[in-house]
Amino acid sequence: MSTKLAAILGLMFVPVSVPAQGSHVESKPAVIGYVFPQNTILKPTDIDGHSLTRINYAFANIQGGRMVAGFSHDAENLAVLTTLRGANPSLKILVSVGGWLWSGGFSDVALTPQSRAVFIASVDDFLTRYDLDGLDIDWEYPGMTGAGHVFRSEDKANFTLLLKELRADFGRKQKRGGRRMILSIAAGASDEFLAHTEMREVQKYLDTVNLMSYDYYEPEGDKITGHHAPLFTNPADPKKISADASVLAFEAAGVPAAKIVLGVPFYGHVWGRVADKNHGLYQPGQPIPNAYSPYSVIVDEMKTGEFERFWDPAASEPYLYNAGKQIFVTYDDPESISAKCSFVLKQRLGGVMFWDYAGDPSGTLLGTINKQLGRATAAGKAVQ
Structure with missing residues (x-):
């Protein structure tokens, strides 16, 4: 991971699956935000706890087979986040372990009953110490190298066993009288992820599958431009990818719609040296400095007047092009976020998650999510 209308559509959100093996399906769409402060210290005013149902604090690390704090101020930051439950008692605070760079210990952790027991005991200690509501497993990825991590063919079955034993x-x-703990995963939105996991079995032990339906195109790995988070598949897309296609694939793999949480990005990707053909879409390009760009930075760049915004009706996704500098930007904005929320309600998915909170300090995108999902504030009024 580098960071996702009831009133409008007149739809009621109804879960379509029965919880299994201790998992739980929410009756209303979730709004899950990944918070990734790294080595900075959060203030209570940094996070709008009323606009979220769940916070996934990123990331805990794995050392010596145990889950441990990842950054220097995790204790202070988790204390800040748990205080937000005072104003919003329905808010849940989870820790996410792993991520793109810190998934190297998962294969060893999941390998044997003994190694899984050691890890689960450390999870218990961590959740108790910081008064948390659950765990998000962000293994990138079982059975695959990811960012150069150790992986094994046994990861496929061991991933299932790890989650089964965590749920138990x-x-x-x-x-024994404790609170009910939430268990979720961050799932790669790819056929490769599905081929290396047993999602029909895995989903039984999970509250939600947080689908990372972004980064379909990235400057570092793709020599042509493309939408990195398209809702639907553009017939002209060489990869033929989209969030819609990923959701269908996960459902076919056995994950109930009500457990799938659609990921949306609060950031974009930038290519340089992109010729002015089709306004840069699906054209050869090259990575440039700061190719990962938070939404707030993209908005500021648009104010310069050098970028023109275009809308791809097939993909339901915007993009920017700077003809003078030959720069192409793929990102999400309020229009595309609204379309994705409509999709979540129409398909009766579990909700929306996003990476990450710091990408939009103005709250524009989060406000759009709440408005389109018809969520209410603490005062009981629809979010405007």
Whole structure:
């Protein structure tokens, strides 16, 4: 990971699956935000806890087979986040472990009953110490190298066993009078991820599958430009990819729609040296400095007047092109976020998640999500 209308459509959000093995399906769409402060210290005013149902704090690390704090101020930051539950008791605070750079320990952790037991005990200690509501597993990726990590063919079955044993452990603690713990994963939106996992079985132990339906195109790995988070597949797209196609693939793999949470990006990707053909879309390009660009930076760049915004009706996605500098930008904005929220409600998915909160300090995109999902504020009024 580098960071995702009821009133409008007149639809009621109804779960379409029955919880299994201790998992739980929410009756209303979730709004899940990944918070990634790294080595900075959060203030309570940095996060709008009323506009979220769940915060996934990123990232805990794995060392010596145990889950450990990842950054120097995790204790202070988690304390800040848990205080937000005072004003919004329905808010859940989770820790996400792993991520693109810190998934190297998962294959070893999941390998044997003994290694899984050690890891799960460390999870229990961590969640108790910081008064958290659950765990998000961000293994990138089982059975695949990811960012150069150790991987094994056994990862496929061991991923299932790790989640099954985590759910059983959470269930035992709940029966002994503890709170119900949430268990989720961040899932790669690709056929490769599905080929290396047993999602029909895995989903039984999860509350949500947070689908990373972004980064379909990235300057570092793709020699042509493209939408990095298209809602629908543009017939002209050489890769033929989209969030819609990924959702269908996960459903076909056995994941109920109500457990799939659609990921949206609060950032974009930038290519340089892109010729002015089709306004730069699906054209050869090259990575440039700061190719990963937060939404707030993209908005500021648009104010210069050097970029023209275009809308791809087939993909339901915007893009920018600077003809003078030959720069192409793929990103999400309020129009595309609104379309994705409409899709979530129409398909009766589990909700929306986004990476990451810091990408839009203005709250424009989060406000759009809440408005389009028809969520209410603490005062009981629809978010405007």
